[in-house]
Amino acid sequence: MVIDTRRCVGCMDCVVACKTENRLPEGLNRDWIAYETRGAFPTLSMEIRTERCNHCDGPPCVSCCPTGASHVETFGTLVLVTHEMCIGCKACLASCPYDARFVHPEGYADKCTFCIHRVREGLDPSCVSVCPTHCMHFGDLDDPASGVSRLLASRRGHALLPAAGTGPRIFYLD
Amino acid sequence: MDPLSRRRFLKISGATFGLAASGAGLAAVARAVNDPAAGGVTGLRKIATFCDICFWKCGAVAHVQDGRLWKVEGNPEDPLSRGRLCPRGTGGVGAHFDPDRLRAPLIRRRKRGEDAWTVVTWDEALGYVAERMLKIKAQHGPEAVALFSHGIGGTFLKHTLRAYGTPNLAAPSFAQCRGPRDVGFHLTFGEEVGSPERTDIRNARCLVLVGSHLGENMHNTQVQEFADAVGNGASVIVVDPRFSVAAGKAKHYLPIRPGADLALLLAWMHVLVVEKLYDQEYVAQHGFGFDAFAAEVAACTPEWAYPETGIQPQVIRETAREMARYRPATLVHPGRHATWYGDDAQRSRAIALLNALLGSWGRKGGFYAPVSMDVPGYPYPPYPAPAKAKVDNPNGKYPFATETVTTGIREATITGQPYPVKGWFVYATNLMHALPNEAETIEAIQRLDLMVVVDVIPTEISGWADVVLPESVYLERYDELNVEVFREPFVALRQPVVEPPEGFDTKPNWWMARELALRLGLGAYYPWKHIEEYLDTRLKGAGLSLEALKKTGIVRGAPQPVYFEDGVAPEFPTPSGKVEFYSPQLREKGFDPVPKYTPPVQGPPGTFRLLYGRSPVHSFSRTQSNPLLHEMMAENAVWVNGDVARRYGLKTGDRVRLRNQDGVVSDRVQVLATERIRPDCVYIVHGFGHTAARLRRALGKGASDAQLITRYRTDPLMGGTGMNVNFVSLEVGV
Numbered sequence: 001m002v003i004d005t006r007r008c009v010g011c012m013d014c015v016v017a018c019k020t021e022n023r024l025p026e027g028l029n030r031d032w033i034a035y036e037t038r039g040a041f042p043t044l045s046m047e048i049r050t051e052r053c054n055h056c057d058g059p060p061c062v063s064c065c066p067t068g069a070s071h072v073e074t075f076g077t078l079v080l081v082t083h084e085m086c087i088g089c090k091a092c093l094a095s096c097p098y099d100a101r102f103v104h105p106e107g108y109a110d111k112c113t114f115c116i117h118r119v120r121e122g123l124d125p126s127c128v129s130v131c132p133t134h135c136m137h138f139g140d141l142d143d144p145a146s147g148v149s150r151l152l153a154s155r156r157g158h159a160l161l162p163a164a165g166t167g168p169r170i171f172y173l174d
Numbered sequence: 175m176d177p178l179s180r181r182r183f184l185k186i187s188g189a190t191f192g193l194a195a196s197g198a199g200l201a202a203v204a205r206a207v208n209d210p211a212a213g214g215v216t217g218l219r220k221i222a223t224f225c226d227i228c229f230w231k232c233g234a235v236a237h238v239q240d241g242r243l244w245k246v247e248g249n250p251e252d253p254l255s256r257g258r259l260c261p262r263g264t265g266g267v268g269a270h271f272d273p274d275r276l277r278a279p280l281i282r283r284r285k286r287g288e289d290a291w292t293v294v295t296w297d298e299a300l301g302y303v304a305e306r307m308l309k310i311k312a313q314h315g316p317e318a319v320a321l322f323s324h325g326i327g328g329t330f331l332k333h334t335l336r337a338y339g340t341p342n343l344a345a346p347s348f349a350q351c352r353g354p355r356d357v358g359f360h361l362t363f364g365e366e367v368g369s370p371e372r373t374d375i376r377n378a379r380c381l382v383l384v385g386s387h388l389g390e391n392m393h394n395t396q397v398q399e400f401a402d403a404v405g406n407g408a409s410v411i412v413v414d415p416r417f418s419v420a421a422g423k424a425k426h427y428l429p430i431r432p433g434a435d436l437a438l439l440l441a442w443m444h445v446l447v448v449e450k451l452y453d454q455e456y457v458a459q460h461g462f463g464f465d466a467f468a469a470e471v472a473a474c475t476p477e478w479a480y481p482e483t484g485i486q487p488q489v490i491r492e493t494a495r496e497m498a499r500y501r502p503a504t505l506v507h508p509g510r511h512a513t514w515y516g517d518d519a520q521r522s523r524a525i526a527l528l529n530a531l532l533g534s535w536g537r538k539g540g541f542y543a544p545v546s547m548d549v550p551g552y553p554y555p556p557y558p559a560p561a562k563a564k565v566d567n568p569n570g571k572y573p574f575a576t577e578t579v580t581t582g583i584r585e586a587t588i589t590g591q592p593y594p595v596k597g598w599f600v601y602a603t604n605l606m607h608a609l610p611n612e613a614e615t616i617e618a619i620q621r622l623d624l625m626v627v628v629d630v631i632p633t634e635i636s637g638w639a640d641v642v643l644p645e646s647v648y649l650e651r652y653d654e655l656n657v658e659v660f661r662e663p664f665v666a667l668r669q670p671v672v673e674p675p676e677g678f679d680t681k682p683n684w685w686m687a688r689e690l691a692l693r694l695g696l697g698a699y700y701p702w703k704h705i706e707e708y709l710d711t712r713l714k715g716a717g718l719s720l721e722a723l724k725k726t727g728i729v730r731g732a733p734q735p736v737y738f739e740d741g742v743a744p745e746f747p748t749p750s751g752k753v754e755f756y757s758p759q760l761r762e763k764g765f766d767p768v769p770k771y772t773p774p775v776q777g778p779p780g781t782f783r784l785l786y787g788r789s790p791v792h793s794f795s796r797t798q799s800n801p802l803l804h805e806m807m808a809e810n811a812v813w814v815n816g817d818v819a820r821r822y823g824l825k826t827g828d829r830v831r832l833r834n835q836d837g838v839v840s841d842r843v844q845v846l847a848t849e850r851i852r853p854d855c856v857y858i859v860h861g862f863g864h865t866a867a868r869l870r871r872a873l874g875k876g877a878s879d880a881q882l883i884t885r886y887r888t889d890p891l892m893g894g895t896g897m898n899v900n901f902v903s904l905e906v907g908v
Contacts, residue, residue: 007404012790027805045422
């Protein structure tokens, strides 16, 4: 996923849409908005970001999971949780540098799935498809010819907390 | 670690991916099936309608899973939403499920404002209203009943009240919002900006926002186009005492002293005129009174404006030149909520004049010429002619008011002059938050013989009613057609997608308005029995049908040219037929024919000017109890400049109270200590600090700007109430 922070206005439509699409319980969200302001008034710069699970290349939430519930899908780089196998031990919550996980009231660790139920049908994740500013782009980062790869190559961008060493797979265009 | 590419995963995923997803999916389906509200209907139905969480009226597609409302998405066919709703529209689902919604008709059982009610039947409620209305008509004439309404849902109540015989139909959207802007543009171009605004943001190469916080103010099409403009590298200039979201996208951010906008606008025009950077051909061809205008702005140098605005003369010149560089694709946005300081129509006129200098009115990247479909009205019998003129504007006190002034009706209700007002209808507008100085609103209400509130939620104003009529949420009802005036013609339908939840005895407004008319002996004005007949009649008049519109939600007309350069004939329906740089009609009424700057009144020492604005996840004071939107923003915070906060020993999250110049003290509100605001003002998002006990979820959360706005300055041109004239001190440790 590639997110154009220049276009994002932080409206939270992605958060609301994730909530309705995935029928999340009250008080729990899989994505959120972060503001980063630099400088002193009036010489300021500000980045607004929509954040969620980074579906890392080396996900600590998977390696620390005692049951194998947290896993990397065989045919993709998505990090997912098999609800039935999860015992709710919260090791993954502690291991995630992005604080992207929570325990669902039904007892399993929950987080962003990139809406794979939609992706399977050829649709974008819900947050991407509703965004009124079209700031989010979803596609194949491993394919240099894909829209997201070309977009990422065309602009300066950054990932979050690269020093954590988890290989985050969401990139933010400056 | 991943041998296969993501794209390949997309192609071959199929059943493999079903595992984790099906957990959530099956659980959800099971819940829906077991839900009594599901009503035994299975499967996914998608129904097109249009949104009502704000007035923008975006086309939407509601998804109903097994009879239960699941989600609402944008209608891809809709030119307003372009298939994408804003967060409020997406959160519209919460309006249907809000447990605090009004459930049944209510009649007051104790004193007004004590919020004590008897649940009654619709027949009792409407019978009570009709009886009082007939009595008022007999004693005072039909003009003694007034309506305050907001949004397209008020159409049928207006129809009933016109048939009853009153001309006093008002909306706070004029005198408490966009009125000054519309008047300022009308005086200059002979036309208004309209709603949705005729701003061609997406093609603008330079966009100037004067106090307009697009992105926080979530008018969907505009925000989408703003993102397009930013994405296309447009030069954005933002003027705001607060470093808004838009300021974060700007090439130039001008942190203006609150209230000095007109000085800046005059100085910008000075630079364009003196440096001959304006569109001389456009002005020569279309302008009237340019020389007199030029003589007026000659004195308004950037050096003159500097002490007023706090903006360096060099920055004023540089930004003026930037605007000239991209003209006519330079759009100085007219804003929307323009009731700030009481000289707002003149400030808006200055914005219109600046656009005229840039030649942007009627041009690509400026203001397009909107079009609409020809959908004839329903062939009703003519309304009775009211015996008395409107009550809000006696003797043309506000000579340039183009709509009814809400606060004029309020004043007449209090004074009984020019004639008594004895009945109020309030439709879908929370007057306690919309009008300034709630004490006057309460005083007016106490003089009424009848006070009716029609709404979906129990807002503060409903607590003051004699009768509360609960309306069905927009997802549960038909409404008037949206025959939009926009950059392309289309007509949209609102239609019910679900029933009101079990146990909610609510009705659509058209039903209430019709039933009331029948009880008032006005049946001749409702030849149709069900709104479907009305809608179909109107649509057939345009060669369309209700049946067709029910399927698509929207029918688009053929595109038409919308720019002068594409063949639209330039027309300026002013008295001179031209763009009035100098306004003889203003001079005749004793006003400045070219806008003049007056410094704003400053507050007592130790106080901060109270500024307010919008959040992208709330509409006015009407969405704070919506469970989904409440979760996105449960309360507001008072923005305090970082240095000021340090001086007061405050940090983000601390609680303070705001005390205004008249001793009114707010609820406890959290502090946002931030670099993003000047030290001479504070800012809160409007619509919070609810006091209505039945709005359980929103009650007592945050501070109410409306409560603190005890003072206002009335715009002498058109009656708008400038509300940025209140000052607060911070009460710490409370």
